[in-house]
Amino acid sequence: MARLEMLPEEAMSPAQKDAVAEVVAGIRGRVPAPMIAWLRNVELANRGQRLGELLRFKTTLEPRISELAILLCARHWTSHHEWTAHKREGLKAGMDHEVIAAIAARRAPVLRDEREQVVYDIATVLLPKGRIPQALYDRGIAVLGEQGMVELVAILGFYCMVSLTLNAFELGIPGSIVPEFEDPEFPAP
Structure with a gap:
């Protein structure tokens, strides 16, 4: 509730x-x-x-790439409602079911191209560490461009705020419980 x-x-x-x-x-x-x-x-x-x-x-990142970043953020924070909403949007945007399932299970997915891979690599380093090593940053700029990198970091930051808001106030719960997110330390409300 x-x-x-x-x-x-x-x-x-x-x-x-x-x-x-x-x-x-x-x-x-x-x-x-x-x-x-x-x-x-x-x-x-x-x-x-x-x-x-x-x-x-309204970014230069195509919806499939944005939704990948949002799902990585939702999974990082185990945000049930964010995941439920953006899993649906990711599928509409052309994300593969297998990629979404791998992210839910905290496994490295097999991604279709370098844009997806660099978004995955940046998100999975930046979210837990708060920084990006120079080589990964350079790769991000080469693949996404400066504007794309700024937009990616902004998407990740914004959806951290969204995920934390949803989690703290248990918004969308219980209707959005994701069974594959089961965490014994924080059981679903």
Whole structure:
């Protein structure tokens, strides 16, 4: 059960109502789950949803590559709701089922090209260590370009915030429990 629920419309301030109206009228057409928490600070809700829209829909990285990065972040944080939503989006974007299954199982997937491989390599080093060795950075620039590298790092950073928000407030739970994520130290809520 979520620790925070969507504010009922009658309990929202005019600014909160405007934030909800903006996101519903946008590309998503609905309130994204982390915004349920972010609405407690309406400026965070406005800025967070706009940044998410930019990073998800308006980068130079093709959707398959963005979704790979998002799934790697979701798995890193064992974010059930993030995984459930972006597994579906990843499949729509052309990701292979086997790649998604390998990431869920924390195994190295067999990837189709150098773009996928460099995203995987960067994410699996940057997320746990917070840094990228020079050789991997140089490879990322060669494959993705400077703008693509900046966008990849921004996607990973943003989806860390999303994953932590979803986890802390148990948003999307229990409906998004991922059985293959079972962790005895932190059993699913």
